[in-house]
Amino acid sequence: MGHYPSSTSVEIMQNRPSLRLHIPEPVARPGDAPAFDRSLIPEPGDTRRPETTSAEADMRDLPFGLVRVLDDSGEASGPWNPKLPTETLLAGLRAMLLTRAFDERLFRAHRQGKTSFYMKSTGEEAIGAAQSLFLDRDDMCFPTYRVLSWLMARNYPLIDLCNQIFSNEKDPLKGRQLPILYSARDYGFYSLSGNVGSRFGHAVGWAMASAFKGGQSIALAYIGEGTTAEGDFHEALTFASVYRAPVILCVTNNQWAISSFSGIAGADETTFAAKALAYGLPGLRVDGNDFLAVWAATEWAAERARMNLGATLIELYTYRASGHSTSDDPTKYRPADEAEAWPLGDPVERLKTHMIGLGLWDEDRHAALQAELDAEVRAAVKEAEAVGTLGKSKPSVKEMFEGVFKDPDWRVVEQRRELGI
Amino acid sequence: MPTMNMIQALNSALDVMLTEDPNTLIFGEDVGYFGGVFRVTDGLQKKHGLTRCFDAPISEGGIVATAIGMGAFGLRPIPEIQFADYILPAFDQLVSEAARLRYRSNGEFWAPITVRSPYGGGIFGGQTHSQSPEAIFAHITGLKTVIPSNPYDAKGLLIASIEDDDPVIFLEPKRLYNGPFDGRHEQALKTWAGDPMAEVPAGRYTVPLGKAAIVREGTEATVLAYGTMVHVALAGIEDSGVDAELIDLRSIVPLDVDAIVASVKKTGRCVILHEASRFGGFGGELSALVQERCFYHLKSAVQRVAGWDTPYPHAFEWDYFPGPARLAAALKRTMED
Numbered sequence: 001m002g003h004y005p006s007s008t009s010v011e012i013m014q015n016r017p018s019l020r021l022h023i024p025e026p027v028a029r030p031g032d033a034p035a036f037d038r039s040l041i042p043e044p045g046d047t048r049r050p051e052t053t054s055a056e057a058d059m060r061d062l063p064f065g066l067v068r069v070l071d072d073s074g075e076a077s078g079p080w081n082p083k084l085p086t087e088t089l090l091a092g093l094r095a096m097l098l099t100r101a102f103d104e105r106l107f108r109a110h111r112q113g114k115t116s117f118y119m120k121s122t123g124e125e126a127i128g129a130a131q132s133l134f135l136d137r138d139d140m141c142f143p144t145y146r147v148l149s150w151l152m153a154r155n156y157p158l159i160d161l162c163n164q165i166f167s168n169e170k171d172p173l174k175g176r177q178l179p180i181l182y183s184a185r186d187y188g189f190y191s192l193s194g195n196v197g198s199r200f201g202h203a204v205g206w207a208m209a210s211a212f213k214g215g216q217s218i219a220l221a222y223i224g225e226g227t228t229a230e231g232d233f234h235e236a237l238t239f240a241s242v243y244r245a246p247v248i249l250c251v252t253n254n255q256w257a258i259s260s261f262s263g264i265a266g267a268d269e270t271t272f273a274a275k276a277l278a279y280g281l282p283g284l285r286v287d288g289n290d291f292l293a294v295w296a297a298t299e300w301a302a303e304r305a306r307m308n309l310g311a312t313l314i315e316l317y318t319y320r321a322s323g324h325s326t327s328d329d330p331t332k333y334r335p336a337d338e339a340e341a342w343p344l345g346d347p348v349e350r351l352k353t354h355m356i357g358l359g360l361w362d363e364d365r366h367a368a369l370q371a372e373l374d375a376e377v378r379a380a381v382k383e384a385e386a387v388g389t390l391g392k393s394k395p396s397v398k399e400m401f402e403g404v405f406k407d408p409d410w411r412v413v414e415q416r417r418e419l420g421i
Numbered sequence: 422m423p424t425m426n427m428i429q430a431l432n433s434a435l436d437v438m439l440t441e442d443p444n445t446l447i448f449g450e451d452v453g454y455f456g457g458v459f460r461v462t463d464g465l466q467k468k469h470g471l472t473r474c475f476d477a478p479i480s481e482g483g484i485v486a487t488a489i490g491m492g493a494f495g496l497r498p499i500p501e502i503q504f505a506d507y508i509l510p511a512f513d514q515l516v517s518e519a520a521r522l523r524y525r526s527n528g529e530f531w532a533p534i535t536v537r538s539p540y541g542g543g544i545f546g547g548q549t550h551s552q553s554p555e556a557i558f559a560h561i562t563g564l565k566t567v568i569p570s571n572p573y574d575a576k577g578l579l580i581a582s583i584e585d586d587d588p589v590i591f592l593e594p595k596r597l598y599n600g601p602f603d604g605r606h607e608q609a610l611k612t613w614a615g616d617p618m619a620e621v622p623a624g625r626y627t628v629p630l631g632k633a634a635i636v637r638e639g640t641e642a643t644v645l646a647y648g649t650m651v652h653v654a655l656a657g658i659e660d661s662g663v664d665a666e667l668i669d670l671r672s673i674v675p676l677d678v679d680a681i682v683a684s685v686k687k688t689g690r691c692v693i694l695h696e697a698s699r700f701g702g703f704g705g706e707l708s709a710l711v712q713e714r715c716f717y718h719l720k721s722a723v724q725r726v727a728g729w730d731t732p733y734p735h736a737f738e739w740d741y742f743p744g745p746a747r748l749a750a751a752l753k754r755t756m757e758d
Contacts, residue, residue, distance in 0.1 A: 173526070176524055198517055202518070212496065219490075238478050404562055
């Protein structure tokens with residue numbers, strides 16, 4: 001009679017609660033007061049800095065801390081303070097301000113019909129700026145579409161960015177790629193794609209190749225917190241762990257994947273840095289709006305990678321202050337004033353306040369630099385507009401048929417002829 | 422000249438490339454110490470070292486992603502996917518990344534990878550060890566798809582694929598690994614011994630991608646085939662009594678369209694044979710090309726002989742498999758039209 005429930009098991013079943021399907025929801029929606037009640041934000045100095053040679057097993061508290069250097073008043077403190085020289089702070093501030101000026105102007109260019117698409121990285125400028133300035137020229141970054149400040153920190157020509165965004169005759173990618181999905185090998189910036197996540201594993205392969213050749217260079221990859229749900233993330237972490245690849249794997253947790261809050265990717269259950277634990281990798285949770293903290297964490301992870309101690313997972317805790325793209329309206333799904341309420345502030349303002357506090361900077365010089373950078377951006381946009389904006393100018397249509405293979409096969413040769421070019 | 426079966430020929434190609442090009446490396450599931458489930462990488466780790474031929478996690482997407490990153494760095498990785506049926510988790514990497522990298526970056530990055538994978542049926546492998554997915558790769562702009570039919574071609578085509586600067590899907594007909602197979606499954610197994618195409622030079626040579634081979638000359642009809650079906654086609658032609666010309670395509674991308682057109686213009690009839698399901702199969706593309714380019718030379722409709730439009734069925738292996746009898750019937754039909 002084994003398949004008939006006994007009276008005891010019927011009783012147990014009657015006492016069981018009904019099952020409930022849990023759908024995560026953010027604390028605040030449009031009309032609500034912004035709230036970040038679930039954010040885990042320790043003070044600078046609270047999160048220890050282990051020796052870079054420490055064993056992973058001795059660092060399993062780190063994914064639940066927060067690497068911070070700058071406090072709310074802009075003062076640097078704690079074991080992670082990289083104590084950067086003035087010119088580095090200035091280079092960082094410049095790259096961040098230039099990114100912001102460029103984003104503002106090119107976003108407007110989209111509204112004026114000069115391009116089909118644009119994405120801003122507002123609020124996340126410290127990340128690319130610090131990591132780009134810190135890493136070597138031979139290292140390679142595998143970017144997302146929100147790390148323009150990487151290129152700005154390396155003085156990538158603004159005119160080339162504008163020409164790419166306008167898909168005009170001088171577009172360095174020959175009109176083949178959506179605006180802002182740049183490729184800049186000489187600037188350590190891998191080819192971007194609109195498929196989020198699919199280059200995360202390339203960074204691991206690139207790093208393995210560098211180790212295979214006995215070289216010096218390391219790789220750094222970015223993925224958004226939403227995209228950690230893709231298999232690409234698990235695959236990359238598995239390979240990075242198994243082969244101890246010299247790679248820094250960064251999750252930019254900017255709280256929003258288009259309209260889905262980070263809880264939809266699992267943020268209510270654990271931190272993204274803690275994903276490292278299952279792979280036996282060190283996981284750092286870092287204040288992504290703190291230029292100095294990002295620098296210090298990257299330095300720590302790079303040192304491990306260069307000593308053949310393998311990969312580190314870094315969660316860069318930040319906030320996407322603008323919409324996802326020109327096709328998005330964030331007031332439809334989050335409080336309109338949420339960005340101002342972000343507890344870790346604005347990365348530009350924080351570095352500026354820090355530099356003013358050190359007596360290295362002041363409001364006048366800041367305003368002058370902003371004006372200078374805005375003029376640079378305006379000049380580049382103007383120059384690109386003279387070549388042509390979207391639809392007014394484009395590369396030769398021949399370019400459509402180039403680069404499918406190294407050498408064209410008969411199909412593209414015949415089809416080019418069919419098109420009459 | 423040494424006689425090799427297809428496994429030995431492929432192993433020899435990999436051995437040659439590991440020896441000659443320090444930027445080559447092999448990785449995949451069970452390919453390292455063990456030497457692969459079909460033994461294609463047997464002995465390579467021992468001879469060339471751990472970093473040149475090593476095991477990978479069970480992660481086809483991860484294997485191909487890693488290979489692309491290595492390729493972008495400047496290596497020539499030769500990953501193995503254990504069965505072509507398992508390649509689908511890597512499909513996004515192949516389609517969205519390997520195939521597009523050169524184009525979208527205007528030549529700044531590219532992925533010179535060769536993804537080897539055993540494919541095809543005739544081994545009672547059921548749904549998940551028998552499929553022929555070549556058409557879905559042929560459809561992807563930016564990928565090359567190569568399929569050998571004998572040991573000599575296997576080695577030369579594999580070396581050419583590895584040396585190619587674009588991503589190549591290299592499909593190995595596993596029913597041909599140990600011997601030719603003409604579809605007459607009730608007959609005793611054959612080995613490659615004594616077959617002229619099993620005479621394989623020990624050193625480096627290439628068979629160029631995109632050059633078809635005329636396996637049998639004929640005047641009355643043209644049969645287009647690749648992989649295992651080349652041998653099935655020979656048997657079917659013999660059974661039919663039709664004097665058919667048999668073309669082994671060897672690679673479907675790049676495709677030797679000139680060889681196809683020249684033959685069909687000569688014979689005026691065309692039958693296409695492949696093991697994959699018919700609807701949406703590569704035979705559809707071949708048929709369209711033939712009618713576009715040879716319409717006024719055709720004496721009858723182009724025929725396709727292929728696997729049925731069902732999953733690959735285990736107990737019905739020989740009912741599904743497009744054997745020589747079905748080809749012979751199609752050839753006779755095409756002669757009657």
